[in-house]
Amino acid sequence: MLLFTLTASGKELTIQGSAGHYTLNKHIEYVLGDERTLGQVLQRKQWQTKHDNSVLNLGFTDQSVWLRTSLTIPTPLTRQWYLLIPYPLLEEVDLYILRDGQRPEIYHTSRQETERRREQAHSYQVALPLPRDLDGRVELFLRARSATSLQVPVELWREDHLLIQFSLESLYWGAYFGVMCALVIYNLFLFLSLRDPAYGYYLLYIGSISLLVLSTSGVGSAWIWGGQPMLPRYALPFSTALASLFALMFARSFLKWQNISYRWDRSMKIAAALAGVLIAYTLIDPIHGVLFAGLLGSLVIVLLIAVGLAGLKAGIAIARYFVLAWTTFALGAALYLLSIFDLLPVNLVTNHAMQVGSVAEVLLLSFALAHRIKDERTRKLAALRRQQLAERQVGDLQMQSLEQAMHDSTTRLPNASLLNQQLQVMMSQKKHVALTLVHYPQIKDIASSMGHRLAEEMFCQLMNKLDHTLAGLDGVVCLESRQGAYIAIPEFGSAAFLIDLDQLQGPLEPFIEHVVGNHEITVQAVRLPVFMNLHCGVAIAPEHGDSTDTLFQHASAAQDRSESSNVSVQVYSDEISNFARRRLELVTALPPAIEAGELELYLQPQMNSTGEELVGAEILLRWHSPRFGPVPTGEVIEIAEHAGLMDLLSRNIVAQAWSAIQTLQERQLNITCSINLSVQNLTNSHFVSFALAGIREHAIPMNRVIFEVTETAMMHNMEAVIGSLLQLANSGCRVALDDFGTGYSSLAYLSRLPIHELKIDRCFISQMSSNQNDLGIVQNILKLAHSLNLETVAEGVEDNNTRDLLTGLGCHRLQGYLFARPMPLEQFCDWAAAQKG
Structure with a gap:
């Protein structure tokens, strides 16, 4: 007791x-x-x-x-x-x-x-x-x-003391939920403004945390569900599961981690699935649901801190707020849960740790979202600046593209588009204007032989000189006032300009001849002067056409006529139009004529140095058309080269040539036969193989076949030409350089080519007996050939005086009308037999 x-x-x-x-x-x-x-x-x-x-x-x-x-x-x-x-x-x-x-x-x-x-x-x-x-x-x-x-x-x-205590608590909880409401309103405004799902998940997370705090603090019982003490049994695990779910969804959207790490994203998806399972389980067993909610909440907090640290390591700057926020909440929740599980004593700190941690967390996450807005604004401003810079660059590129579209890339002068615009304006104003096209054929030859860079440099010098000449003349139309350009470049090697005939004083053709430099312009390239030949075509509006296309077409036709007729300046006329139509008809008629056998071979004899013995013959092409009459050989070759028919024509020629040489052998005329080759033949390895196969098939001795190539042809694709010539020379055939002295006459390629003969052009031979300059040229060519161990052939021997001079100078072969004109095979055989007898 x-x-x-x-x-x-x-x-x-x-x-x-x-x-x-x-x-x-x-x-x-x-x-x-x-x-x-x-x-x-x-x-x-x-x-x-x-x-x-x-x-x-x-x-x-x-x-x-x-x-x-x-x-x-x-x-x-x-x-x-x-x-x-x-x-x-x-x-x-x-x-x-x-x-x-x-x-x-x-x-x-x-x-x-x-x-x-x-x-x-x-x-x-x-x-x-x-x-x-x-x-x-x-x-x-x-x-x-x-x-x-x-x-x-x-x-x-x-x-009375209790009422004071409740008033203080009301003040504290009012401040707490006031902060929560303010964050909800603020982030709701941001969500509605930005439509960013991260803000939506953040709002749901704040709502879930608020529900969790209402359940654990008694505020819910005091103000919302008073008289229902069983309701927190469901509200506590349910709010924990929702908070875990929305926290995971917010983290995925906030850090965009699903685009960075598949492993972490999968972990958060698994945790979110567990939160969904917990929500369903709470409806069945809320008592154990509370225990599982505590475990799930702890797992989610650890996972989110780990994800934040991984994001921070990956360089996501705003992840530092994320880690700090969840660490703060984790500390508060840990203190509260440890007190719940009777691992820490219950006191003021542990009772309110989760509330303090939650409000600190949502504030830090709001700072993170604010920082994210700042970063996004900075990125948008940077993107806007980049966009503006890109737009300026695009504008500059468009201007540059427009500039390039209207100007030639080599000379920086206007091109055909700008010329066409100016011509349209003048034609719409009913002005009397002349379109002039100038072509320099040697430019492309120089590009093939000496390199494109040198050809471009020469062409630029040539165009600058022509533009400077035009700038000081009345009547020439300025195509671009900004740089004072008077000429346009339709294509590499050609130029064009306009002449206002109403402003021109004097005849048109002499004016153009004077402008273009009296048929030739000298450009200093490397260290030697190169003389540039030209062909000029002129079409006048409105006489020669009422549209720019028609005017260009007629000026181009006049330019072609200038080239074919060796006239420096050619103004368009109906005759030229007829000539152009004839050329078109010839192009159409040539393939059928080859198939029908309308083209035949003529032979012109080549005599020894004294002119007394037949030693060879040059095989020449002739076309006697039933429709057009005799068609010049040069025109036939030009048509075939421009129409892509050269291979067809050349195969027909060599096939006839091998038959003709076989006939000469049968007639006991063991002479050499020379065949002219085009540049297209020499750049086509299949044609060379075809020609050599035909020689072998007809059992013709290789040393009796001479293939002639002009100097101009040598300038096109030099490497391919040299390869073809080496293939011919290695087979035993001989190679002759035709028209020597009229082209570039460069010693550089003479040392590289397998040449056996030099054919001196008729322009020097025909005047050598009366012109000392031509005589000196022929003497030097012969000396050069002797020093290089090359045989020489003189073309155009038409009188005895010329023959005697060539004999005295040591020319090996003579060819010309003095001995005979070209003749068909049978007539040549008869002539040779009579000559031999």
């Missing part, structure tokens, strides 16, 4: 009416069991005693706990007192008061009854009112039960 008395007296607490607040945690005894009634509890003999002032924390349990304590109230209470249990997650609370340990109890109340009657203003904890007339020695018995962690802190509060 003494021990009981000491124990009882040690647990009693004397209540003074002047005090306002008492803590009963160290004055209680408790027992954990399934007893449902006070009578069953009073029969228990063993109660556990608490010796400190810590909160009774029994962790997760589905059993009820009974507490008892003794109070001594010297004088009756004059004010209302409350038994306060500051742990809102308790679902069932019953209070029994006994006087001096006697039954029945003098007072009984419960949480449900108190909240239903609203005897106390909105309370954030369980506040049970005590009777006002309570005095003397009383015992308090308290039964509590919770589906979550079971904590039973016990306090006594006088009503």
Whole structure:
């Protein structure tokens, strides 16, 4: 009895009416069991005693706990007192008061009854009112039960002090949820403005966190679902699962981690799926759902911190806010959960750690989103600047492209497009204008033989000189005033300009001849002067055409006529139009004529140095057309080269030539035969093989066949030409360089080519007996040939005086009308037999 008395007296607490607040945690005894009634509890003999002032924390349990304590109230209470249990997650609370340990109890109340009657203003904890007339020695018995962690802190509060405490808590929670509401409104505005899903997930996350805090803090019970203590059983795991789900979705959208790491993205998807499972499981088993919610929340927090650290390592600047925010929340949630699991003592810090961590977290995440807006704004401004720069560059490129489209890339002078625009303007104004086209055929030859770069340099010098000449003359139309350009470049090697005939004084043709340099212009290239021949065609509007296309066509036809007739300037006329139509008809008629055998071979004899013995013959082409009459050989070759018929024509010629040489052998005329080759033949390896195969097929000795090539042909694709000539020379055939002295006469290629003969052009031979300059040229050519061990052939020998001079100079072969004109095969054979006899 003494021990009981000491124990009882040690647990009693004397209540003074002047005090306002008492803590009963160290004055209680408790027992954990399934007893449902006070009578069953009073029969228990063993109660556990608490010796400190810590909160009774029994962790997760589905059993009820009974507490008892003794109070001594010297004088009756004059004010209302409350038994306060500051742990809102308790679902069932019953209070029994006994006087001096006697039954029945003098007072009984419960949480449900108190909240239903609203005897106390909105309370954030369980506040049970005590009777006002309570005095003397009383015992308090308290039964509590919770589906979550079971904590039973016990306090006594006088009503006025309790109201002050509730007012302060209202202020704190008002500030907390005020911050949350402000963040919701702010981010909702951003979400509606930016349509960024990250802000939408962030709003849902704030809502989930707010629901979780409402469930754990008692604010929800005080203001939203009062009188429904079972509702937090579902709200707590449900809000935890939602918060975990929306946190993961926010992290994926905020960090865009799914585009960076598939592994982390898959981990977050798995965690989100677990949150969905937890939501469904909570509806079935909310009690265990709370435990699983705590585990899932811990997993998600660790995962999000790891993802943030990985993003920070990957160089995502805003991830530092993300990591700091989740670390802060993790710290607060860890303290709260550790207290829930009875691993840390329950106190003011652990009770409010998650609230403090959550508000710090959402603020830091808002800073992160603000920083993201700043970064996006910076990126957009940078992108806008790049776009503006790109637009300027595009504009510059368009101007450059337009400039290039209207100008020649080599000379930077206007091209045919700009010329065509100016011509259209003048023709629309009914002006009398002449379109002049000038072509320099040697430019392309120089490009093939000496390189395109040198040809471009020469052409630029030539055009600058021509443009400078035109700039000082009246009547010439300026095509571009910005750079003062008067000529246009339709193509490489050609030029064009316009002449306003109303402003021109004097005849047109002499004016153009004077402008273009009296038929030839000298350009200093390398260290030798090169004389540039030209062909010029002119068409006048409106006489020669009422459209630019027609005018260009007629000027081009006049230019072709200038080239074919060796006239420097040719103005378009109906005769030229007839000539152009004839050329077209010839192109159409040539292939059928080859098939019909209308083209035949003539032979012109070549005599020895004295002119007395037949040593060879040159095979020449002749076309006697039933429709067009005799067609000049040069025109036939030109048509075939321009129409792409050269291979067909040449194969027909060599086929006839091998038959003719075989006939000469049968007539015992063992002479050499020379065949002219075009540049297209020499650049076609298949033709050379075809020609050599024909020689072998007809059993013709290779050393009796001489292939002649002109100097001009040598300038086109030099490497291919040399390859073909080497193939001919290696087979045993001989190679002759025709028209030597009229082309470039470069010693550089003479040393590279397998040449056996030099044929001196008739323009030097025909005048050598009366012109000392021509005689000197022939003498030097012969000396050069002797020094190079080359045979020489003189063309155009028409009188005995010329023959005697060539004989005296040591020319090996003579060819010309003095001996015979070209004749058909049979006539040549008869002539040769008579000559031999």
